Amino acid sequence: MRLLVAITGASGAQLGMRLLEALPESVTPYLILSDSAREVVRHEGVRAFDADDIAAAPASGSFPIDAMAVTPCSMNTLAKIACGIADNLVTRAAAVTIKERRTLLLAPREMPFSPIALENMLKLSRLGVVVAPPVMGYYAKHETVEEMERFVVGKWLDLLGIEHELYRRWRIEEV
Template identity: 75%
Template sequence: MRLVVAVTGASGVELGLKLVSKLPERVTGYLILSENARRVLEHESHRVYNDDDIAAPVASGSFPSDAMIVVPCSMNTLAKIACGIADNLVTRTAAVMLKENRPLLLAPREMPLGTIALENMLKLSRLGVTIAPPVPGYYSGHATVEEMEDFMIGKWFDLLGIEHTLYKRWRIEEL
């Protein structure tokens, strides 16, 4: 599987990069760091593209990517995607995912959510985009922040069809 991972904004950059580090070997990650994310830190593995590299392979419909996740997804990036603004590599690649009907998952990091953001999310949801904020599952019994992050990443992997063992699954006992 080829997965495009875009990291935008500054808050939550570590969670996006942790997701990349947890990708199984059978998944090839293509990492896009926005300028603000790049300022926070650099990542040494996977292919990393500058957000201003609009000619990068992942920006083309002929590039065989299977899915894209934007984590964290700033409200600015979410709004641009909702309005069809493709002025950088993240938003251009997202536009390609939409036009090619490929899975696109956005993990917005804002709270509280304003009316405009909610309307943008609704619009994107109606277009088939999965909106999955980084929400901890308290029922999973995690004891550390790392386990909570693994749970959220595992939920995103579930939505993208990536097998993992990042959290203990709910088990229905046989009667």
């Protein structure tokens, strides 16, 4: 599987990096960093594209990816994707992902959500985009921030169809 990961905004960039770190070897990652995220993230071993390079390979439907995840997704990026504005590599790659009917996962990072953001999320969800904010699952009784992060990243991997063992799942005998 080939996964394009975009990290937009600086707040929450750590979760995007956790997603990259959790990918099994069977997944080939590609990375797009916004200017804000680039200031926060310094990651080696992943092909990173500049968000301003609208001519980079992910801008084309012929670029062979299976899914795209924007983790975290700033409200600005969310709004642009919802309105079809493809003015940088992240939004162009997202538009191509929707056009090609590939899995697109967006992880909005701000709260509370404004009515405009909620309308944008609903619009995108109706188009088949997976909207998955980084919401903690307290029922899993996490004891550390790292365990909470593993849960969130694990849920994203579930939604992308990528197997993992990042968190303990419910079992029939526990019900």
